[in-house]
Amino acid sequence: MNKIIGYMISLFALFFVGCNNEVAIEVSPEQSAEILFSGYEGDFVQTKANPNYLIGKDGTAQKFGTFYIFQTKEDINGELHWGRYIVNDGKEGQLTLKDETEDEKLIWEDGTTNYLFRSISVPPGIDSDNPGVAFNPDEMTGTVTFGDYTTGLEYFMGVTVGPQSLANGQVLSMIYRRQVCKVVFWAFKYDDGGKIDDKIVTECQICFPNLPVSATFDMKHFHKQQSKYDGSKPIQGGCDYVTLDFKDSPKAPQITWRKKDLNASEQSSDIFHAFYLPPFKFWDGKDSKPENQSGFFVVTYNGKTYTGNINGYQMNDNTQEEELKKLELFASDFCRLTITLKDGNLEGGGGGSAIAEWNVKDEQDVPHHRVPGIYSxxxxxxxxxxxxxxxxxxxxxxxxxxxxxxxxxxxxxxxxxxxxxxxxxxxxxxxxxxxxxxxxxxxxxxxxxxxxxxxxxxx
Structure with missing residues (x-):
């Protein structure tokens, strides 16, 4: 289940003579130097030994939107500098300042000062009026709205690296992680009890009644994937995930699901069919009722509602509630569901059941390719x-x-x-x-x- 989706960025200092002469020279530890950024993204599948790929190599440059990179001296509460970076089309692997302003240019002040780097990407999404991420860099706060692939949440990434100095090596590598989990509704079929052949569902609505619609976050509360933010410990490399706060958020995010259109803008079915959600446990309700669990979902099809739980297929006579409580999706994780809709009343309400078979096999159909090179x-x-x-x-x-x-x-x-x-x-x-x-x-x-x-x- 813990298929980590990584995006790698390398920061390295190169020193130039003059404005146009790209001849590298030696720089003493007392001198300052601009931090230049070269971007690499990890393979979605994560099955290859070397999951490093140029960001934007396959036409995804604009989908990542703006990379906000925050730099402090050693301590997260130290003097802060931040810059906005983008990947230009045709310049895959190169992060450049979004606006050529000296105020946002990040530098190594010398060769020995330790720095901490935190960063997120803010994708524009397909529907620019309703993006999945809104961010205020001056306040260092943001809002995430959960939904389908149009939100751009596939490309909502974060990372923390450091403390490190230029003396530790000219390159600072940053592996970006997706900040939300995703449930991929791979396929739906309708079973009417044998009256006719099973019907392939081409469109339906999906809702998770017990999950929040949105969450807020800030750049000061990063944590590791399978733990919570701990204010008694310093933020350091490996604390790659922002802390999502669901307080005051309404519940029941929903999407309209459609069978994959070969002409769709998202070529990956694992993206096109995904529901991007906050990390959650499948079975964590106040009691044992299925409808009170975070993994409970409702499908509306042809005017009828069908209810189910993601972990439903796991339950049998020997399944203990404590075992169910262990099943969860962390940020960056995903699971893939194949749903059968079946008529008939069911505990929890609705006109039928949504039987979910799920797995976490490698994500599919992502057109990313390894850049030739030396990775180890x-x-x-x-x-x-x-x-x-x-x-x-x-x-x-x-x-x-x-x-x-x-x-x-x-x-x-x-x-x-x-x-x-x-x-x-x-x-x-x-x-x-x-x-x-x-x-x-x-x-x-x-x-x-x-x-x-x-x-x-x-x-």
């Missing part, structure tokens, strides 16, 4: 072996332009010198290569550090 020390060792022995470089390590990108710091301290073959370029993307004190790299390379310093290019 294991990858780095395989590349090193190919460079040393002159054997072909594995194709998963370079793109169509023969560019080998680093997505992590690597350790090549076991060798003195490395040569990048003709026709290939090693793009460090601001990451560090640990080598022996006299270690060198020859051939074509860019944007990398060796032992924490920018290597001098041959004359």
């Amino acid at each position: 020390q294991e990858d780095a060792d395989k590349l090193l072996d190919a460079l040393i022995h002159g054997t072909p470089i594995p194709e998963v390590f370079f793109d169509d332009d023969n560019i080998i990108r680093l997505f992590t710091n690597i350790d090549w301290s076991s060798v003195e010198g490395i040569t990048i073959p003709d026709g290939y370029t090693l793009d460090g993307q601001g990451y560090n290569i640990k080598m022996s004190e006299s270690g060198t790299i020859s051939g074509t390379y860019r944007n990398l550090y060796i032992n924490g310093a920018v290597p001098k290019q041959p004359a």
Whole structure:
């Protein structure tokens, strides 16, 4: 059930001479430097070993909306700086300031000061008049309204990283997590008791009567996925989730569900058929009645209502209520339901039952692809072996332009010198290569550090 959906952002400092000359130079620890942002998003499926992908690579740039990045010195209550960043179409993987203003440009003041970074994305949604997320950066507060894919909540992400300093490495990696859970209503069918063949349902309404319609949050109450905010402990890396407050919110969010249209703007059925909801336990009501549980839902079809519980199929003669209470969806989690609507009165009301079979198999139909590159020390060792022995470089390590990108710091301290073959370029993307004190790299390379310093290019 805990399929974490990650979005990765790498922050790295590159130092330039003048305005147009992109020649990297060494900078002393006392100097300040702009933080440049390069964005990567995690695979929705999370089954591959290296779930890092360029944000916006598949035309999703605008769907993420604005990335608000908040930077403080070490402590969340310290002096605050924040900036608004976006991904431009055709510039996948590059986060740029939304407005080119010096006030919002985030910098490393020096090489040793520790910083804490918190960030969320505020997607516009498909219906711009009713977005799923509204945010006030001056107050550092926001509101989430739950609903279907048109809310944009698929792309509502958050993360906390730090405290870290530039001295700990030029790259600060940030894995973004979806801030809400989602229930994917994969398919509906109508069973009338054998009078006719089962009918495929093409449209219906879905409501969760016991869940809130909306929630508020702020940028000071981040927590880990399976725990609550604890004011006695400092916020640090891994506290990737805002705290959703449901106080005073009305209940019963609802959506209109439609069978997937091949011409729909959302190509993934797991997005198009999703109901984005707050994290919740399936069976947490004041008593044992099904209609009082958070997992209780109502389907309206052809003028009739059908009621069901997400965990209904789990119940049998041996199922204990305590076992049911353990079943829940945390933020970033999802489950997929296949629903059978069946006529006949049912405890809890309604004209029939909605029998839910659910699973958490890998999410489907998301057109994201791994960017070739080096994502782990294991990858780095395989590349090193190919460079040393002159054997072909594995194709998963370079793109169509023969560019080998680093997505992590690597350790090549076991060798003195490395040569990048003709026709290939090693793009460090601001990451560090640990080598022996006299270690060198020859051939074509860019944007990398060796032992924490920018290597001098041959004359």
